[in-house]
Amino acid sequence: MLEFSRRALLGSALTAPFIRGAAAQDGPYILGxxxxxxxxxxEYGGVFTAGxxxxxxxxxADKMLKRPIRYISEDSQALPQQGVIAMTKLVNIDKAHWxxxxxxxxxxxxxxxxxxxxxxxxxxxAVGPDLSGLSPYFWNVIxxxxxxxxxxxxxxxxxxxxxFALVYVDDPLGDAILKELTEQLPKVGAELxxxxxxxxxxxxxxxxxxxVRQVRPDAVYIAxxxxxxxxxxxxxxxxxxxxxxxxxxxMNLASVGSLPESEGMTFxxxxxxxxxxxxxxxxxxxxxxxxHNKEPTVYNANYYNGTRLFGLxxxxxxxxxxxxxxxxxxxxxxxxxxxxxxxxxxxxxxQGNMMAAIEVxxxxxxxxxxxx
Amino acid sequence: xxxxxxxxxxxxxxxxxxxxxxxxxxxxxATKVFHVAHGSAFTxxxxxxxxxxxxxxxxxxxxxxxxxxxxxxxxxxxxxxYRPIQRHEGSFFTVFVAAFGVSIxxxxxxxxxxxxxxxxxxxxxxxxxxxxxxxxxxxxxxVAILVALVMFVALTLFLSRTNAGVALRALAQNPDLLRAYxxxxxxxxxxxxxxxxxxxxxxxxxxxxxxxxxxAVGNHVMLLSMASTIVGGVGSLRGAAxxxxxxxxxxSVVLVFLETQWASAASFLVLFGFILFKPSxxxxxxxxx
Numbered sequence: 001m002l003e004f005s006r007r008a009l010l011g012s013a014l015t016a017p018f019i020r021g022a023a024a025q026d027g028p029y030i031l032g033x034x035x036x037x038x039x040x041x042x043e044y045g046g047v048f049t050a051g052x053x054x055x056x057x058x059x060x061a062d063k064m065l066k067r068p069i070r071y072i073s074e075d076s077q078a079l080p081q082q083g084v085i086a087m088t089k090l091v092n093i094d095k096a097h098w099x100x101x102x103x104x105x106x107x108x109x110x111x112x113x114x115x116x117x118x119x120x121x122x123x124x125x126a127v128g129p130d131l132s133g134l135s136p137y138f139w140n141v142i143x144x145x146x147x148x149x150x151x152x153x154x155x156x157x158x159x160x161x162x163x164f165a166l167v168y169v170d171d172p173l174g175d176a177i178l179k180e181l182t183e184q185l186p187k188v189g190a191e192l193x194x195x196x197x198x199x200x201x202x203x204x205x206x207x208x209x210x211x212v213r214q215v216r217p218d219a220v221y222i223a224x225x226x227x228x229x230x231x232x233x234x235x236x237x238x239x240x241x242x243x244x245x246x247x248x249x250x251m252n253l254a255s256v257g258s259l260p261e262s263e264g265m266t267f268x269x270x271x272x273x274x275x276x277x278x279x280x281x282x283x284x285x286x287x288x289x290x291x292h293n294k295e296p297t298v299y300n301a302n303y304y305n306g307t308r309l310f311g312l313x314x315x316x317x318x319x320x321x322x323x324x325x326x327x328x329x330x331x332x333x334x335x336x337x338x339x340x341x342x343x344x345x346x347x348x349x350x351q352g353n354m355m356a357a358i359e360v361x362x363x364x365x366x367x368x369x370x371x372x
Numbered sequence: 373x374x375x376x377x378x379x380x381x382x383x384x385x386x387x388x389x390x391x392x393x394x395x396x397x398x399x400x401x402a403t404k405v406f407h408v409a410h411g412s413a414f415t416x417x418x419x420x421x422x423x424x425x426x427x428x429x430x431x432x433x434x435x436x437x438x439x440x441x442x443x444x445x446x447x448x449x450x451x452x453x454y455r456p457i458q459r460h461e462g463s464f465f466t467v468f469v470a471a472f473g474v475s476i477x478x479x480x481x482x483x484x485x486x487x488x489x490x491x492x493x494x495x496x497x498x499x500x501x502x503x504x505x506x507x508x509x510x511x512x513x514x515v516a517i518l519v520a521l522v523m524f525v526a527l528t529l530f531l532s533r534t535n536a537g538v539a540l541r542a543l544a545q546n547p548d549l550l551r552a553y554x555x556x557x558x559x560x561x562x563x564x565x566x567x568x569x570x571x572x573x574x575x576x577x578x579x580x581x582x583x584x585x586x587x588a589v590g591n592h593v594m595l596l597s598m599a600s601t602i603v604g605g606v607g608s609l610r611g612a613a614x615x616x617x618x619x620x621x622x623x624s625v626v627l628v629f630l631e632t633q634w635a636s637a638a639s640f641l642v643l644f645g646f647i648l649f650k651p652s653x654x655x656x657x658x659x660x661x
Binding site for chain 2: 043
């Protein structure tokens with residue numbers, strides 16, 4: 001029978017945390033996400049996760065890193081409170097090396113947690129302009145809303161739309177879009193003739209449609225997300241709002257495209273050429289189609305890029321036997337700046353925002369048609 | 373004209389709220405079970421109809437399937453969840469947590485099998501046309517009013533003219549006396565769940581046509597049903613139905629005076645008003661302790 005002295009047991013207990021730390025250096029890289037996996041925004045969670053998973057498959061197939069990758073998915077329900085709980089678990093318990101966030105309100109809620117823990121957070125889905133510079137460890141691989149509206153508004157004004165109404169969700173994203181339209185529309189010779197705030201859980205939009213009709217807009221900008229944005233489109237169209245509907249990249253969802261009332265919905269997305277792009281982009285698109293039997297969206301590409309970015313940065317660090325930490329990843333990002341990603345060479349600015357070209361598209365017969 | 377437009381829109385939504393609220397009130401009044409999973413019956417009925425619609429079933433068959441699934445869910449909850457709990461200790465909190473848990477499971481199962489995201493039925497019934505200058509009305513408005521009226525007349529006749537209906541009312545008032553007369557409270561409870569759950573099916577079908585569905589749609593329905601039951605007076609079917617209508621009208625008409633973000637809050641302002649100034653509700657009896 002084995003016997004342990006009290007001193008040996010005490011010594012073992014005291015050294016246990018350091019043994020775990022040493023093991024963590026050799027164990028898998030932990031990637032964690034705070035996406036909505038349930039509730040009315042769960043569709044996004046599935047889309048984001050598909051991008052992460054495909055990137056991990058490719059990184060493992062290419063043997064990009066020396067250590068394996070473990071992916072942990074936490075459910076934020078697209079709610080800040082749930083997001084904070086999920087992020088706290090990821091950084092404090094799972095000791096994640098790299099995390100993914102989405103939704104403006106959730107991203108703003110989790111950023112201080114990642115910032116304190118010096119854990120990198122990647123956003124490929126939220127577009128609130130104030131997500132730029134949120135933390136040195138919070139990086140955006142998606143153009144933020146101010147860039148999207150500045151691409152969309154001149155196009156629509158050029159089409160003769162001068163009077164805009166805004167239906168916006170009462171959260172940081174909606175407030176940001178309201179501010180942006182209020183400031184930008186006069187600059188392009190148009191005006192905001194009405195703004196209609198709606199709670200996040202609102203489901204009836206017939207009464208809102210009546211108010212929108214009253215201000216006689218040429219175009220109606222919808223700033224919402226998830227199931228609610230489809231409900232708004234249907235609610236407006238079914239209740240006599242026949243004017244041009246427009247929005248931002250959140251409309252790039254299969255459920256929106258398949259809605260008959262979405263016909264003609266005009267919005268902005270990142271420019272990605274899946275057919276004629278570089279080899280990496282084509283590989284992403286082909287493998288995505290094979291796995292999911294549908295066309296990839298920019299959200300798939302964004303989170304693919306966010307995951308691949310970790311692989312590229314960690315591989316750089318592995319070459320010099322440098323520990324993969326939030327600080328070393330951040331320093332490498334600022335040193336290298338340009339990375340081969342889906343869509344082309346992704347370049348990051350000093351605040352960790354990836355610059356990307358934006359195009360104006362429209363849903364037509366369930367297909368995305370490029371307008372400008 | 374804005375007022376008339378909002379009033380008519382509110383009546384349409386209120387008719388649907390009235391149906392779901394009456395179902396909840398019927399179950400709660402007869403069995404005293406706080407059936408939090410009532411919203412799940414709504415979700416299931418809506419998705420079953422949607423399934424039938426997208427697979428080109430006959431509309432009547434899809435509707436019957438939706439009613440059948442809602443009834444099966446309600447009866448299943450009574451038999452498999454509430455009754456075993458009540459057999460042992462049956463505290464309000466245990467029943468509440470069990471029902472809440474089931475509603476989360478249903479929400480996730482619907483997400484897994486029907487897809488996570490928005491789904492709706494594309495029908496000309498929900499497309500409004502301008503019937504008067506600045507007044508838009510869809511055919512679904514008349515359908516909602518007609519269905520609600522038919523359902524309430526049928527329910528009232530059932531509760532007042534049939535032995536089972538009278539027994540159901542007796543169960544709500546004095547279950548011990550009911551048992552003393554040799555009637556089965558167990559069977560009547562099942563009947564209450566079946567009828568209450570069946571009432572949500574038309575509302576779910578019309579909601580799928582107007583505002584669309586998502587797996588979490590039942591939460592909103594449940595909140596409105598609870599609010600309507602309190603505003604109408606706990607135990608009063610007529611009160612719950614009228615309160616549902618009132619809440620629907622309130623959340624629409626309030627936009628004449630206030631900004632759009634107050635629409636949902638209007639329902640709960642009405643609720644707070646009743647809790648503060650008339651806690652027994654519209655038709656509830658005041659109880660002295």
